[in-house]
């Protein structure tokens with residue numbers, strides 16, 4: 001194992017500590033892996049993404065430790081960086097792509113200008129940088145000259161999102177964090193961008209952290225997956241461990257909500273109820289109000305994330321029972 005990012009007890013609080021939106025989460029991201037981080041909207045997954053870059057929106061307060069291990073052997077303590085150090089770190093080491101390219105591009109600036117400004121702001125060689133930008137755009141099946149010479153509104157949603165991915169890679173970061181980068185696009189475009197990311201990841205030895213509510217989407221790409229519920233990771237494992245052998249009732253419900261990758265959307269069965277709001281997280285296991293296996297123990301004791309197999313952790317008192325009694329129909333062929 002060779003972690004590139006080590007997150008230990010990351011916590012984000014609002015209101016002076018009464019409300020939290022990330023609850024003491026710990027997770028390693030391995031160098032050159034594709035990590036899928038899956039959760040419903042409002043589960044804390046975007047907070048986790050922002051935490052990696054110490055960019056939690058005000059007035060949130062982030063504590064814990066986030067270590068980044070650079071290629072050259074340096075270890076960077078992310079939460080101890082100065083503003084200037086962070087500014088460099090955010091493009092050159094860990095870069096981030098958000099949902100909605102529309103709002104990421106300045107509508108009054110050509111796409112090419114965004115690339116140049118980004119290179120200048122990081123004292124990079126603009127000619128060399130633009131050369132690399134063209135290469136990246138081509139890797140993403142875009143016509144470099146046309147895209148660079150356009151305003152973002154002149155491009156389709158899928159083209160904008162690909163241009164944004166190219167921009168996020170122009171300073172050659174090691175890690176790319178993507179928060180629902182394809183959620184605004186149609187299914188076909190989502191899948192094709194995922195394939196492109198798969199190629200880019202290999203070409204440039206990238207580490208990808210892909211954050212999504214769409215579990216089947218990410219199973220096509222991920223080496224490992226972590227499932228977040230109510231501001232905590234409830235399960236972490238390899239793709240195959242999660243798909244075939246999940247121990248957490250929530251993971252199993254998510255899998256069953258989406259019978260297989262090719263199923264029509266109409267066949268998906270959303271799981272009952274909603275994740276809790278930050279002010280309203282249940283005592284004990286926070287999933288107990290929605291869990292078919294909940295017992296007294298679940299109501300009173302919060303289960304820790306523990307090893308159930310090698311490299312596979314689950315936070316559930318009854319994971320063995322879950323495996324036996326919650327039958328998976330995920331992946332059954334049509």
Ligand code: SF4
Nearest residue numbers: 285288291298316317
């Ligand atoms: Fe369900 Fe209990 Fe496991 Fe929580 S700890 S997921 S309530 S069985």
Ligand code: MG
Nearest residue numbers: 041042045046
């Ligand atoms: Mg979110």
